[in-house]
Amino acid sequence: MRLLAAGAGVVAVATGLGLGALVAALVAPDANPVLAVGSLLIDLSPGPVKKFFIGLFGTFDKTALLILIGVLLLVLAGIAGALERRRPPLGRILIGLGAALGLVAAVSRATAAPLAAAPALVTGLAAILLLPALLRRAPEAPDAPGADGRPARRAFLQWSLGSLALGGIAALGGVALTAKDRTVAAARKALRLPAPAVAAPPLPAGADLRIPGLARIVSSNSGFYRIDTALQVPQIDPDDWALEITGMVQKTVRVTWQDLLALPLEEYYATLMCVSNPVGGDLIGNARWLGYPVRNLLERAGPSSRADMVLSSSTDGFTVGTPLEALLDEQRNAILAVGMNGQPLPPEHGFPVRMIVPGLYGYVSATKWVVKLEVTRFDRAQAYWTRQGWGERGPIKLQSRIDTVRRIDGGDWVIAGVAWRQFVGVRGVQVQVDGGSWQDAQLSAPISVNTWVQWRLPWRPASGSHTVAVRAIGADGEVQTAKVADVLPDGATGYHKVTLTV
Numbered sequence: 001m002r003l004l005a006a007g008a009g010v011v012a013v014a015t016g017l018g019l020g021a022l023v024a025a026l027v028a029p030d031a032n033p034v035l036a037v038g039s040l041l042i043d044l045s046p047g048p049v050k051k052f053f054i055g056l057f058g059t060f061d062k063t064a065l066l067i068l069i070g071v072l073l074l075v076l077a078g079i080a081g082a083l084e085r086r087r088p089p090l091g092r093i094l095i096g097l098g099a100a101l102g103l104v105a106a107v108s109r110a111t112a113a114p115l116a117a118a119p120a121l122v123t124g125l126a127a128i129l130l131l132p133a134l135l136r137r138a139p140e141a142p143d144a145p146g147a148d149g150r151p152a153r154r155a156f157l158q159w160s161l162g163s164l165a166l167g168g169i170a171a172l173g174g175v176a177l178t179a180k181d182r183t184v185a186a187a188r189k190a191l192r193l194p195a196p197a198v199a200a201p202p203l204p205a206g207a208d209l210r211i212p213g214l215a216r217i218v219s220s221n222s223g224f225y226r227i228d229t230a231l232q233v234p235q236i237d238p239d240d241w242a243l244e245i246t247g248m249v250q251k252t253v254r255v256t257w258q259d260l261l262a263l264p265l266e267e268y269y270a271t272l273m274c275v276s277n278p279v280g281g282d283l284i285g286n287a288r289w290l291g292y293p294v295r296n297l298l299e300r301a302g303p304s305s306r307a308d309m310v311l312s313s314s315t316d317g318f319t320v321g322t323p324l325e326a327l328l329d330e331q332r333n334a335i336l337a338v339g340m341n342g343q344p345l346p347p348e349h350g351f352p353v354r355m356i357v358p359g360l361y362g363y364v365s366a367t368k369w370v371v372k373l374e375v376t377r378f379d380r381a382q383a384y385w386t387r388q389g390w391g392e393r394g395p396i397k398l399q400s401r402i403d404t405v406r407r408i409d410g411g412d413w414v415i416a417g418v419a420w421r422q423f424v425g426v427r428g429v430q431v432q433v434d435g436g437s438w439q440d441a442q443l444s445a446p447i448s449v450n451t452w453v454q455w456r457l458p459w460r461p462a463s464g465s466h467t468v469a470v471r472a473i474g475a476d477g478e479v480q481t482a483k484v485a486d487v488l489p490d491g492a493t494g495y496h497k498v499t500l501t502v
């Protein structure tokens with residue numbers, strides 16, 4: 001029975017994975033072979049593939065990847081079972097190859113623990129031993145009798161269920177043992193951030209036009225877009241956190257969590273954005289960040305005059321390259337942020353510390369879980385995304401988006417959206433209906449040049465089909481370009497257009 005053989009393959013591999021998860025929890029928490037392969041795929045997949053994933057699944061790209069790996073595993077395990085029945089030991093060899101892939105992926109992580117190979121080894125060995133044991137009990141015909149005269153099917157079922165139960169219990173044990181997530185969550189919850197020495201001015205009256213369907217002027221923490229390469233959110237206990245400033249500096253500087261919180265913190269609003277955001281996309285959000293100016297810490301270290309870049313790294317090995325000049329610029333006021341909208345950073349947004357640099361796309365500025373700043377040069381070091389062909393500097397481009405075209409309370413129509421050009425500011429927004437003349441929209445009261453603005457235009461549509469387009473004008477007089485550019489290498493351009501029928 002080929003189907004039973006395939007089932008035996010799935011049971012063997014699933015049991016192995018459960019045991020592997022337990023071993024991972026015991027000796028190498030970050031070396032789960034499946035997650036390691038996922039991370040390897042993320043790191044190895046070329047830029048366009050990643051872009052496709054982000055574009056297709058938005059912020060759910062990681063869930064999509066995990067589901068894909070799960071389905072693939074299931075299919076391969078089934079094939080291994082069927083192969084092993086027909087041509088032993090081919091099935092076991094296939095499992096061995098899979099385990100070897102998991103092993104290589106786990107030990108090659110930037111953050112690999114000394115025993116990172118153990119979970120994949122245990123997974124592979126268990127599955128390789130179990131598979132023939134299960135197959136021996138798989139009946140050739142549905143009602144074939146077993147050694148004791150009872151249907152062989154029953155023995156096979158008992159073995160399979162027993163095996164799955166063992167794997168399941170092991171996996172649950174692993175989950176129970178990985179208590180770190182909970183201690184870090186508890187540490188975060190108990191945390192009281194100091195009051196800012198320099199507070200953000202209160203929002204001006206009229207900062208939020210409050211139109212249904214229009215993005216709120218300040219994004220919520222839970223609704224904030226999330227982009228990163230981390231399959232598992234890094235868990236860092238603030239008491240274990242420290243930042244090291246090294247490289248082309250006069251002296252290495254180390255800052256602990258206590259050091260950082262004792263410094264006079266500043267708070268401001270800034271709109272963060274991903275370079276992968278397509279025209280009209282929503283990989284952008286505005287928050288109030290609390291942190292300490294990076295330049296003060298860099299100046300303590302004394303950067304060399306020959307340096308022009310800071311390579312910052314996260315605990316998980318992800319890197320970001322930021323122009324040194326931007327980090328030293330007093331006006332731009334880049335910070336090491338610890339707070340987001342009055343809360344400690346959420347774990348997914350970099351807890352306990354991330355970098356915020358107004359005006360630069362996230363991939364060259366917004367390092368989450370940051371633990372190291374290496375002062376260096378653009379011609380010496382490359383960061384995670386620049387290695388894959390994305391632009392080196394990454395200033396955020398002038399852009400605008402239509403969020404809603406609607407009738408308010410059964411009366412007038414309104415067209416509304418947001419526009420941004422961080423670190424420069426937005427002077428105006430214009431809307432064009434059906435290719436007509438550009439009309440000036442009304443803007444929300446701007447919070448600062450580093451934040452987006454909302455805009456609105458009242459509208460009296462005739463019934464029928466309409467196309468609405470928007471463009472922004474920067475505070476420096478730049479008119480948003482109509483030229484269509486892809487997100488790769490340094491951010492999308494072109495007008496956002498919406499077609500609707502009234």
Ligand SMILES: Nc1nc2c(c(=O)[nH]1)N[C@H]1C(S)=C(S)[C@@H](COP(=O)(O)O)O[C@H]1N2
Binds near residue numbers: 225314363
């Ligand atoms: N450690 C780490 N930091 C990171 C990233 C990452 O993959 N890993 N991605 C960057 C990118 S591409 C963006 S757009 C922003 C997104 O920040 P958010 O998830 O808080 O919105 O984080 C940046 N910081």
Ligand SMILES: [Mo]
Binds near residue numbers: 363
């Ligand atoms: Mo990004």
